[in-house]
Amino acid sequence: MALSVENVSLKYGELRVLDNVTFEVNEQEFVCLTGPSGCGKTTLLKIIAGLITPDSGRVLLYGRPPSVEHGEIGFVFQEDALFPWLTVKKNIAFGLEIQKVPREEINKKVEAYLELVGLKSFGNYYPQQLSGGMRQRAGLARALAYGPKVLLMDEPFSSLDAQTRNELQKELLRIWSKEQKTVVMVTHSIDEAVFLADRVVVLTRRPGRLKADVPIEMPRPRERTEPQFNKIRQQLLKMIEPELREVGGNKEAY
Ligand SMILES: Nc1ncnc2c1ncn2[C@@H]1O[C@H](COP(=O)(O)OP(=O)(O)OP(=O)(O)O)[C@@H](O)[C@H]1O
Ligand SMILES: [Mg+2]
Structure with missing residues (x-):
């Protein structure tokens, strides 16, 4: 259970x-x-x-x-809750940085989750440069990146x-x-x-x-x-x- x-x-x-x-x-x-x-x-x-x-x-x-x-727990909100002043990569990295995960590991995870959600070439974009669907993908990547069950x-x-x-x-x-x-x-x-x-x-x-x-x-x-x-x-x-x-x-x- x-x-x-x-x-x-x-x-x-x-x-x-x-x-x-x-x-x-x-x-x-x-x-x-x-x-x-x-x-x-x-x-x-x-x-x-x-x-x-x-x-x-x-x-x-x-x-x-x-x-x-x-x-x-990973939480994906109704309205995507990405930080508009951070790139997609930095949004995904955010939770990992708080957990003080080593930089190299963060970079690896960010790349892996960008790929998993199909945003590999958009890591350096800001949320407002993405479509709604892409923002939801980024939100999902961010929620998954620190490995919630x-x-x-x-x-x-x-x-x-x-x-x-x-x-x-x-x-x-x-x-x-x-x-x-x-x-x-x-x-x-x-x-x-x-x-x-x-x-x-x-x-x-x-x-x-x-x-x-x-x-x-x-x-x-x-x-x-x-x-x-x-x-x-x-x-x-x-x-x-x-x-x-x-x-x-x-x-x-x-
Ligand atoms: N922080 C709060 N303070 C007071 N009342 C609240 C608060 N949050 C929600 N409510 C009230 O609680 C009820 C349930 O809200 P909730 O957001 O959980 O509903 P929901 O099922 O998610 O609705 P929706 O499908 O519209 O998103 C609503 O009547 C709302 O007005
Ligand atoms: Mg609701």
Whole structure:
């Protein structure tokens, strides 16, 4: 077991955000987390990362409470959080420098991860000189470079066009199987979840409770045109729709 979320509840002041959420993630499993806007997904991801402490319940990462200092977690944010004043290379090196990794090793790792995400010839570019998809790749390289066991991703592809998004999903699967990471990824896209995940965890509208925990039993590579793909998609949509209806949520987003 890599990660266990046990009866996690949280309020922001009077606002109940998460209510008794429980699920587990196995080592090297790819889990997608979905649910209506405002149901507490980002909050839950921050709790898993050890950035926020829940009011009750707990998170265990390899049997102990998560801590940013353990370096076990890589975080990829929704809006790429690259430092605009640093080149791609220096962005990737940043976490390693903080950990006081020797310079030679940093250089090697930076080159290796640039290559892994397909940005080999863009290391000396600044973020504003890259496309959105390239910035997401750089963000992924930065999160992976210091070797976290668990990768937490908060809607990493939501700002991308459909074509780039599909391409990056395939890249992510390639990297995931090569690097053998445990992944928890928040997404609003059921299509994305069915394409990527071993399991999809669905939260209700706020306060977020566990609505369903659905295994996607389909071999990879998955084809979106396969009947089975559509069947699972519809099954998930049916679960989420009532959650959206009652808050007037945006069904089109799914
Ligand atoms: N720091 C904060 N202080 C107070 N309230 C907050 C804070 N962060 C989030 N919230 C509230 O908690 C609720 C859940 O927010 P969160 O960002 O976790 O939702 P989400 O599921 O990630 O939504 P989205 O899908 O829109 O990203 C929201 O109602 C939000 O207003
Ligand atoms: Mg969010």
